[in-house]
Amino acid sequence: MIAALTGIAASPLARAALRFSAVALAIVLFLLSIRRTGERVGRLAERLETSEEVNDVQRQMLEAAARRPRSHDELGDRLRDGRF
Template sequence: MWGGLLAGFLTRPWVRWAAGFALTGFTIALFILNLRRTAERAGRVSERLETLERNNAINRHMLEAAARRPRDRDELVDRLRGGGF
C-alpha cells in the first residue's frame, strides 16, 4: 500500500523537481563537510611535521655539541687553559 502511494507521489513532476534539488543540496553539503575534514587532517599533519622538524633540529644540535666535546681529561684541561669553552 505504501509503495503504491509513494510511486504515485513520485510520478508528479514537481516532486521529482524538488527531489532533484534536495539531492543536489545534500551532495553539496556532504562535499563541504568533506573539505572541512580534509583541511583539519592537513592541519594536524602540518603540525606533526613542524614538531618533527623542531625535534630533529634539537637532536642535530645535541649531536654536533657531542662531536665537539673533549675526548679525555687531558684534552679538557688543554681546552680550559686555552680558553676554548
C-alpha cells in the same frame, strides 16, 4: 506505501523537490568531506613541523657532542687556554 511514494514522485513539483534535495545532500556531503580533509592536512602539517623541530634539536645535540672534549686532559687544556 510504495504506491504512495510513486504517487508523490509522479508530480513534477515533487520530482523537482527530490532532485533539489539530492543535489543539496551531495553538496553538503562534499563540503563535509573537504572540511575533514583540510583538518587532516592541518594535523599532518603540524606533525611535520614538530618533527622538523625535533630533528633540528637532535642535530644540534650531535654537533655539540662531536665538539666535546674527549678526555679529562683535553678538558683541562681547553679550560686553561680559554677555548671551552
